[in-house]
Amino acid sequence: MTLSKSIPQSSYSASGSVKSWKTEDLGFEVSGRVQWVLEPGEDIDGRLVDPKDKTKVIMEGTKLAQIEPARYEIALQTAEANLDVALLGKEEIEIRLDESLPAQIESAEADLELAKAEFDRIEKLAERNAASQSEFEQAKNLVATRSATVLSLSASKKQAQAQLKSADAQIKRAKQALRDAQRDLDNTVLYGSYQGQISEVSVVPGSVVSAGSPVLTLQMTNPIKVEVELSASQSRKMRKRRSLPASFALPDGTARQATAFVYNIDPSADPTTRTFTMTLLMLNEKFADKVAGPIDERRVARSEDLWPIRLNQMMGTEKGVILVEEKSIRNDEAGDYVYLVTNAKHDAVLPPILKVRRQGIVKNELLIPFLGNWSFQSITFVDSQGRPESVDTDSLYVGLLDDGRPPGPEWDGESVVLDGGSQWMLRPGDLVDIDLSEEGTELGFHVPVEAIFRTSDKSSLFVVRNGRVDEIPVTLVPGDNLDEGSMMQVQSPELSEGMQVVRDGVHLLRDGQAVNVIGQSLPESGQSAVAMEAN
Structure with missing residues (x-):
């Protein structure tokens, strides 16, 4: 390799486990019968109150659950x-x-x-x-x-x-x-105190809860916490740091670089592993999956819900009653309608892109609430003339499109993708690579550890000069790690830029031994590696 002064990239990293920074079990301050409660996975906003004036609400926040208030x-x-x-x-x-x-x-x-x-x-x-x-x-x-x-x-x-x-x-x-x-x-309405996500729900509508009993678990998702285990020496070095480079893979496989901020390092080691836990905080964000396949995303509508027509059995109504979810019903000048799926049935494997058509309906009087979060409307299918029409009971229909917003003007009118909604970039349980290399590594001669010839009392490099290798004693500057392929700084007054240093097989060489340089290659490190044979 050709010797030159540089600052090498460090391979000294650790894997961190992502966890929610704050997690709490929320319950009502009063007792009563639960009227409704949100489902797990819902993202919510916290309720903010002016600390000086408790009656002044800065941000209303998302309602999480409610007790019958009568x-x-x-x-x-x-x-x-x-x-x-x-x-x-x-x-x-x-x-x-x-x-x-x-x-x-x-x-x-x-x-x-x-x-x-x-x-x-x-x-x-x-x-x-x-x-x-x-x-x-x-x-x-x-x-x-x-x-x-x-x-x-x-x-x-x-x-x-x-x-x-x-x-x-x-x-x-x-x-x-x-x-x-x-x-x-x-207090019959439950709010969170910060923006987060519902991770678990412990009750169902109709349950009687006492004051203080857990109703749901709320976890903070932004910022998100990353925990890394450190040795004793590492923990002392990290106390000087305020931020560290982090990298992780997105669901689509692309690598993402970010900055993690040092929040806390445990003052005492875990008695089992003898390691110190370093807590990092990272800003989190949400993203939506791209539509699979060759179709243009602008020509596709998104929906989080897909419903079967055969819901009367679940609701306990008569066989001839047809129920549809209330929010899936749309209306225009021609009347009420739903989007019926044409390329999938109840028991079939769903294609990645659903094809839908407009199906006219007439609302009946019966409206059935379900678990406090949904309401199902009794309807009758009708044709374009308003006459009752028969529809296969194995058919499916899509729910609310694009969070209730009308599809874009470029929608083709029939293509719908089932979308679970945007998700957080980092979730509890994910892994993040944290770069623990020291800041401020000085410019100098850095060589792979495999290029250093070591004996019990000295370390040296073999430099190619005039067809021979000269052994030059060097002083090693300790680095973070010595794994294969890592770079270590060496110092010696005899070293200069442009020298040809033997990288591999140094344990087979002796000072003054004749060698033939037969070529050079460019390895991943970016340094020139000398290919040679010893005489």
Whole structure:
């Protein structure tokens, strides 16, 4: 090989396992009967609330599941009625305190003044023996009675003031009960706290769940986590790193390069493997599979659902009832219709591209909900004239096209591909290659480890000069690994660019041995390799 200064590509890599960064079991904060729940594999958005104002919703988020809200709605109405009663009770006390009692006290005080004046008059008459003793006692008793009335009304005023404070407390309690009832009603709908994917569902519609019991499992898919096992020395080197090159294969076989960011390195080793786990985070993204075959993607519509007509058996309806999924029904000026598959039947192997035709229908009254996520409409097939038409019960029809969007203008009107929807580029369980080579490898002479001749006390290279090989002692700069084909940096004042270095078979050579250079080849490393024979 021709010696030249370079920075070699490292083969020092490790395989990392992809996992979800955050995973949590979600459940309701209230108990009740599950009304509906999303299916596994659904991508969802988290509900975001302003941390300073809990009543302000920044992002509504995707509803994951719901409990039947009827009893919580009744509880909310009851709490609202109790608050109204408490407010009216306070209003009654305020009216009594501000209007009724002051008028009564004023009247009682006026009566007391009148009684005192009458008593003074009777007392003066009694001193002149002009009034009887009974009239005197009666006037005196009237003053005492009117005084007691004033005192009683004053006490009633104080009592009303205390009742007003009690009414304020009852209003606060009623408002808190109303907030609790509103919160319980809000909690009948389940939300996630971050964007992710439903990995598992633990209940079905109709199940009765208690507060806090798991309903579904949510996993974070962006960013995604990659775990790599490191040795003790590797873990210390990686603490200086903030990002690492990563590579992986996409489902179509193409290689993808990305950057993984170092999130954490375990402070202690696993007691079984004696390795340290390094956690990396990578940005994830979604992509859709390409249409297989020679057909132009623009001329094909996509659908995630394919339904058989024979659903009445599953629903338990009569034999003659035909049910179709509600979202698969389309409508235009000519009426309702579905897309019936023409090149496949219920028990046949599906072709990669389905051919469909328009089939007119008329909706009947029967509508059957199923598992809270689907509704099936009873229909009658009709021809272009609106007359009932018979359709093979083994036929299939496609569901919602392109997430409900109308097919593009270039659609040929009959070609449909079953598409599971876009998928994440990295999924839990995938493998990613992580480049662990050291950053900042300096420019120098790098040779394959097979080109280094080693003895117990020295290392050297064999350089071809004038038909002979000269052994040049070198100093090795330790690298990350010494596997076959890897490059190691060597240093020596005798080395210079352009030297012809023997790459293979150095253990068969001796210093000064004559050799014949018979050619050169260009291996994968990009270096010139000398082909020769020893004399």
